[in-house]
Amino acid sequence: MKKSKKLKYWGWGYEETTLNKEEIKSLLNKLCKYGIVSSDKRSTPPIESINLNKPKIEIPPNLKSISTEEKYQRILHSFGQSQPDSIRTFQSDFNHAPDLVSYPENENDLITLYDFCEKSNVAIIPYGAGSSVVGGVTSDVGSKYNGTISVNLSKFNKVLEVDDVSLSAKIQGGIRGPDLERSLKNYGLTLRHFPQSFEHSTLGGWIATRSGGHFATLYTHIDDLVENISMISPNGKMNSLRVPGSGAGPSPDRFMLGSEGSMGIITDAWVKLQKKPKFKATAGYLFSDFLSAAQAVRSISQAGLYPANVRIVDEVELDINSASKDSYTLMVISFENADHEIEPWISRAEECCLDHGGIKDVDWRNNPLSNQHGVVGAWREAFIKMPYNREELTPRNIISDTFETSITWEKFDNFYHNVKNTTELAIKTITGKSGAVSCRFSHSYPNGPAPYFAFHANSSEKTMLEDWLQIKKAASDAVHKFGGTITHHHAIGRDHSHWYKKQRPNDFGEILSNAKKYLDPKSILNPGVIVE
Amino acid sequence: MKKSKKLKYWGWGYEETTLNKEEIKSLLNKLCKYGIVSSDKRSTPPIESINLNKPKIEIPPNLKSISTEEKYQRILHSFGQSQPDSIRTFQSDFNHAPDLVSYPENENDLITLYDFCEKSNVAIIPYGAGSSVVGGVTSDVGSKYNGTISVNLSKFNKVLEVDDVSLSAKIQGGIRGPDLERSLKNYGLTLRHFPQSFEHSTLGGWIATRSGGHFATLYTHIDDLVENISMISPNGKMNSLRVPGSGAGPSPDRFMLGSEGSMGIITDAWVKLQKKPKFKATAGYLFSDFLSAAQAVRSISQAGLYPANVRIVDEVELDINSASKDSYTLMVISFENADHEIEPWISRAEECCLDHGGIKDVDWRNNPLSNQHGVVGAWREAFIKMPYNREELTPRNIISDTFETSITWEKFDNFYHNVKNTTELAIKTITGKSGAVSCRFSHSYPNGPAPYFAFHANSSEKTMLEDWLQIKKAASDAVHKFGGTITHHHAIGRDHSHWYKKQRPNDFGEILSNAKKYLDPKSILNPGVIVE
Numbered sequence A, B: 001m002k003k004s005k006k007l008k009y010w011g012w013g014y015e016e017t018t019l020n021k022e023e024i025k026s027l028l029n030k031l032c033k034y035g036i037v038s039s040d041k042r043s044t045p046p047i048e049s050i051n052l053n054k055p056k057i058e059i060p061p062n063l064k065s066i067s068t069e070e071k072y073q074r075i076l077h078s079f080g081q082s083q084p085d086s087i088r089t090f091q092s093d094f095n096h097a098p099d100l101v102s103y104p105e106n107e108n109d110l111i112t113l114y115d116f117c118e119k120s121n122v123a124i125i126p127y128g129a130g131s132s133v134v135g136g137v138t139s140d141v142g143s144k145y146n147g148t149i150s151v152n153l154s155k156f157n158k159v160l161e162v163d164d165v166s167l168s169a170k171i172q173g174g175i176r177g178p179d180l181e182r183s184l185k186n187y188g189l190t191l192r193h194f195p196q197s198f199e200h201s202t203l204g205g206w207i208a209t210r211s212g213g214h215f216a217t218l219y220t221h222i223d224d225l226v227e228n229i230s231m232i233s234p235n236g237k238m239n240s241l242r243v244p245g246s247g248a249g250p251s252p253d254r255f256m257l258g259s260e261g262s263m264g265i266i267t268d269a270w271v272k273l274q275k276k277p278k279f280k281a282t283a284g285y286l287f288s289d290f291l292s293a294a295q296a297v298r299s300i301s302q303a304g305l306y307p308a309n310v311r312i313v314d315e316v317e318l319d320i321n322s323a324s325k326d327s328y329t330l331m332v333i334s335f336e337n338a339d340h341e342i343e344p345w346i347s348r349a350e351e352c353c354l355d356h357g358g359i360k361d362v363d364w365r366n367n368p369l370s371n372q373h374g375v376v377g378a379w380r381e382a383f384i385k386m387p388y389n390r391e392e393l394t395p396r397n398i399i400s401d402t403f404e405t406s407i408t409w410e411k412f413d414n415f416y417h418n419v420k421n422t423t424e425l426a427i428k429t430i431t432g433k434s435g436a437v438s439c440r441f442s443h444s445y446p447n448g449p450a451p452y453f454a455f456h457a458n459s460s461e462k463t464m465l466e467d468w469l470q471i472k473k474a475a476s477d478a479v480h481k482f483g484g485t486i487t488h489h490h491a492i493g494r495d496h497s498h499w500y501k502k503q504r505p506n507d508f509g510e511i512l513s514n515a516k517k518y519l520d521p522k523s524i525l526n527p528g529v530i531v532e
C-alpha cells in the first residue's frame, strides 16, 4: 500500500496529499492582510526538465544490489525540508544531487559503504526521512570529494524487541513514526514522541538531531526517552549499556545524541515507552496578550504539574492559520495518563491560567472531545496542515520559515521583543516590504520557555534565496545576541553552523573534532555538519 | 564558628561528632546476630605517630600564599571516604600523602597551579570535600609523577547570582551543601539536592561525579539540575551556554558531568532551583518481602506520579540499623510541592502499595510529622547516623561497604538474587565466615530501579584490605555480568575503573582519551581516573 504512494521531491509527504483550493485561498488571503502578496504560482519543475550531472562515481559491484542512480531518487535525496531547500528546488538547482542513493539493509552494508567511500574519497549523507529543516541532508558538500552518496536508512525499520515489564523497546533507526507506533500498539505501548514531522521522520533522525516531540514539559527531547544507542562509524561500533540511569563517567549516549550523522550512523536504540494513556483532558484559554499567557505558562511550569501539552500561540499565528477570528493568544493545555484521573492536575493548571487573565476557550470538564472544539480545535487542524503551506508559498515567491530557541524566563520579555522586532525590521529592510512574524511556545521548562517563531515575507524568484539568507542571518544574530540557543530542537545542520560555533565552547569544538578524527578519519560522514 | 571545628582525618565529618556508646553497642550487637564479631578496637593512629615522606616538591613562590605542607593537611587530603581509604588510614599507610595542599581562591590561582604542575610533572588531585567513596581523591598516583598536589576548592564557596524569576542560581564549585542551602534560603529557594553526604560534599564534586540526591524519581542526578557549567583545564576554559534546553549538537554539559576531575576543575555552574516546598507528606508501608515491595515501586514509578521520595529498605538493613523489630521491607514514600496539595498524588501511590500487599506503617493523613514516626522515623534517624558507622567498624576489623547500580525491571529479580548470592558467597569464601548483605532502592525510574547494596564481613587487621578487594571484585563482577552499571551515582574514581572500562564503549573511551590529550596534554589532572 505504502509502495504505491510517491513522495514529493518538492514538498512535504506524498504526492497525493496537498492543500485544497479553499485552504490555499484562505492562507493567501490571510497573508495579504499582512501585506504579503502572492505572485502567480510557478509550476513545480517536472522531473524530465531537471538536469542532473552524470554520476561522478560508478556503483561498485558489492554495492549494486542496494544502490541506485535513478533520477527521481537522486532528486528526492538532494534536499531536505528547509526554506532554502524549497527555494532551490523550485529553481531546479540540482547540480549537487547525490551521485548515488544507497539503501543499506544491515550493518555489513554500512561497513561496505564506508570502505568504498573512504577509499574513493566519497562523502556520505545519512538520510532518515529527509525532514531536516536546517540543511542536514542537503547533499551539497563542495568540491573536496569525488562524489556523494545519500544513505537512506529506511530498511532499518523494525521493532526488534519489546520489554513490556520495563516499558522499553529496541528499535531500528530508520523506522518512521507511524510504523513505530503501529508496532508498539500491539503491546498497548507507545513512545509518544510526536514531532510535527512525525509521519515522515525516523527514530534515528530524532536521536541524531535531539528532536523535540509531543510532550511540552518533562520528556521534551528524544534525549529523555533514550535508554541506549548503537552507532556504526567508519572506525567501529559504539553500543552503550542499557540501564535506567547510569552515573558512570560522561554519558556516551549524550555524545551520540545530536551528532547529526557526523560521527556515525545510528542503527538502533532502546527507548523508553509509556502505556497508552487512558485519562486525557485538554483545555483552552485565551489571553489578551502574549506576555500574560507566557506568565501563565511560567506559573504552570514552575508548579510541578508536568502537563503533556502546554503551548501558547500568538494572535498572528492563529490568524494566518485561520484558527481564530478574534485577536487573542491561545493556550492549549492537556494532561494524559495511563494510571489515574487527572482532574486535580488540570484544575490547578486552570487556576494558573485564570490568575493570569486567561478566559476559557474550551472546557475539559465532561468533554472528552474538548481538543476538537473552540480555538483549540481550529489550531489543531491548522497545525496538521502547516507542513503543506510552504510548497504553495515558495512558488508564489512568499518566504515562509520558522526558527526556534530557548531562553530563561528572566530574559524572556526582552528577548522576545528584540528578536521579533529585529526580524520584522530585517524583513522590511531586505525585501522593502513588511512581513509577518509570529510566535508560539513549543516546549516549556521551570527555568524558561522554548519560543518558536514563524515569519512570512514578500520576495521574488530571483532574490528569494538571498532575501531568506539575510533575514535568517538577522534573526539568528538576534537570537544569539540576546542569549538564546541557536536551536532547541531543529538541529544545526549546515544552516545553523555559523551560530552553533559561536555558542559552543571552543574547547568542546576541538573535542568533537578530535572525536570525529577518531571515528571518521577520512571525514566522509556528513561533511560540514557539527564538525567542519 | 566553623573554623573551630576540625575535620577527622580518619572518618566522617568533625572530630566532635561520633556515635555514642549506646549506638556503637547496638550496632555491634546487631552485627553479631549475623555472625559478624567485633575485635578489640584499634586506636586511631595519632597524628604524631604517622610518618610522612618529606614533600618531594618545594612550594614555588607564586603558590606560597595558597599552599601548605602542614602535616594534618597532608594527612587529611591523603584519602577520601572509601572502605580501602579507611582501612589504609587505620594502618597508618600515608606514604602517598600529597606533597602539598593548595587552596586556590580564583581562576588565576588555578592557572598558576596548572603552569607549575605541567612544568614540574606534578599531579593534581581536585578535592571538593573528599567524600568520594571510590578513591576519587586518593592521592596515590604511582611513580610517574614528581609529586602530587591536592587542590582543595573550598575557597570557591559563594553563591554568585540568584535569578528568582527563572529559579536558578550561579554558584561556585567548592561550596558545601549546608552553605549553599543557607544562602538560597534568603530567597525562599532551594536546590534540594541532598546526597547522604550533603554536609561534607560540594556542588563541584556533585557535578564531577554525577551524584544522586534526595529526589528518588525525576530529578535524581545532579545532571538534571544543571543549567550550565564553567570548567578550567590546563588548556583553557569551557563555559556552556545557560539556556533551559538546548538541542544544539552533543551536550557540552554532559561531557563535563561525570568527568571526575580528569578533564578540568569545575569553578561554577548555574543550577535549577525550587521554591521551598509548602506541601509535604510522607507515608510508610511494610511488605513481607523485598520483591513485592519492588513491584509496588515499579507500579508507582510507571504511574507518572513522581514522588520526591520512594525508597524501599530490606529487613537486614532495617535490622542492622535498629530501625525495626520485625522482619519487613519498608517503603518510605513522600511527596512535596510549593504549589498545591498533594493528596491526590499520595492517595494514588498508597493504592499501589496496598495493591502489592503493603500494610501501613505511618499514615500521612493529618500527620505533618509522619516522617518522624514508625519504622519510617526510625530508619530516617539511622540514615543520618550511618556515615559514622565505618570509623567504628574498620578499627574493629569489620568490613562495611556499599555498592549501587541500576537495572531494568525486567532483569531485576534475577539480578538481585545473583548479586546478593554472589556477594554472600564471596564473603564466606574469602573470609571463611558468613557476612550480611542488604539492599535498598536509592532511586527509581519507569524502566528500572537503582538498587543499593550494603555488606558487612568479618576480617583481620592484616587481611582486611585484600579481603575487601576480593569481595568488591566478586560483587562488581556480578553487577557487570548480570547487566547493571558499575555505578548509578557513586562515580568511578580509581576503584571502579576496571569495570567502567568494560562497560564503556571502547570507542567512547578513545574519545575521552583524545579529549584529555587536548584539555590536559601533560596529563596532570587526577591520573588514573576516567582516563588512564
Ligand SMILES: Cc1cc2nc3c(=O)[nH]c(=O)nc-3n(C[C@H](O)[C@H](O)[C@H](O)COP(=O)(O)OP(=O)(O)OC[C@H]3O[C@@H](n4cnc5c(N)ncnc54)[C@H](O)[C@@H]3O)c2cc1C
Binding pocket: A012, A080, A081, A125, A126, A127, A128, A129, A130, A131, A132, A133, A136, A137, A153, A173, A174, A194, A195, A196, A197, A198, A200, A201, A202, A203, A204, A205, A206, A207, A208, A209, A210, A211, A212, A213, A259, A260, A261, A262, A264, A265, A266, A267, A386, A387, A489, A490, A491, A493, A526, A529
Ligand atoms: C513539517 C516539519 C515539521 C517538523 N517538526 C519538528 C518538530 O516538531 N520537532 C523537531 O524536533 N523537529 C521537527 N522538524 C525537523 C525534523 O523533522 C527533525 O529534525 C527530525 O528529527 C529529522 O528526522 P529525519 O528522520 O527526517 O532525519 P533527516 O532529516 O533525514 O536527517 C536529519 C539529520 O540527522 C542525520 N541522520 C538521520 N538519520 C540518522 C541516523 N540513523 N544515524 C545518524 N544520523 C542520522 C542526517 O544526516 C541529518 O544530519 C520538522 C520538520 C518539518 C519539515
Ligand SMILES: Cc1cc2nc3c(=O)[nH]c(=O)nc-3n(C[C@H](O)[C@H](O)[C@H](O)COP(=O)(O)OP(=O)(O)OC[C@H]3O[C@@H](n4cnc5c(N)ncnc54)[C@H](O)[C@@H]3O)c2cc1C
Binding pocket: B012, B080, B081, B125, B126, B127, B128, B129, B130, B131, B132, B133, B136, B137, B153, B173, B174, B194, B195, B196, B197, B198, B200, B201, B202, B203, B204, B205, B206, B207, B208, B209, B210, B211, B212, B213, B260, B261, B262, B264, B265, B266, B267, B386, B387, B489, B490, B491, B493, B526, B529
Ligand atoms: C557517607 C557518605 C554518603 C554518601 N552519599 C552519597 C549520595 O547519597 N549520593 C551520591 O551521589 N554520593 C554519595 N556519596 C559519595 C560522594 O559524596 C559523592 O561522590 C560526592 O558527589 C562527592 O563530592 P565531594 O565534593 O566530596 O567531592 P570529592 O570527593 O572531593 O571528589 C569527588 C571527585 O570529583 C572530583 N572533583 C571534586 N570537586 C571537583 C571540581 N570542582 N571540579 C572538578 N572535579 C572535582 C575529584 O577529583 C574526585 O574525582 C556519599 C559519600 C559518603 C562518604
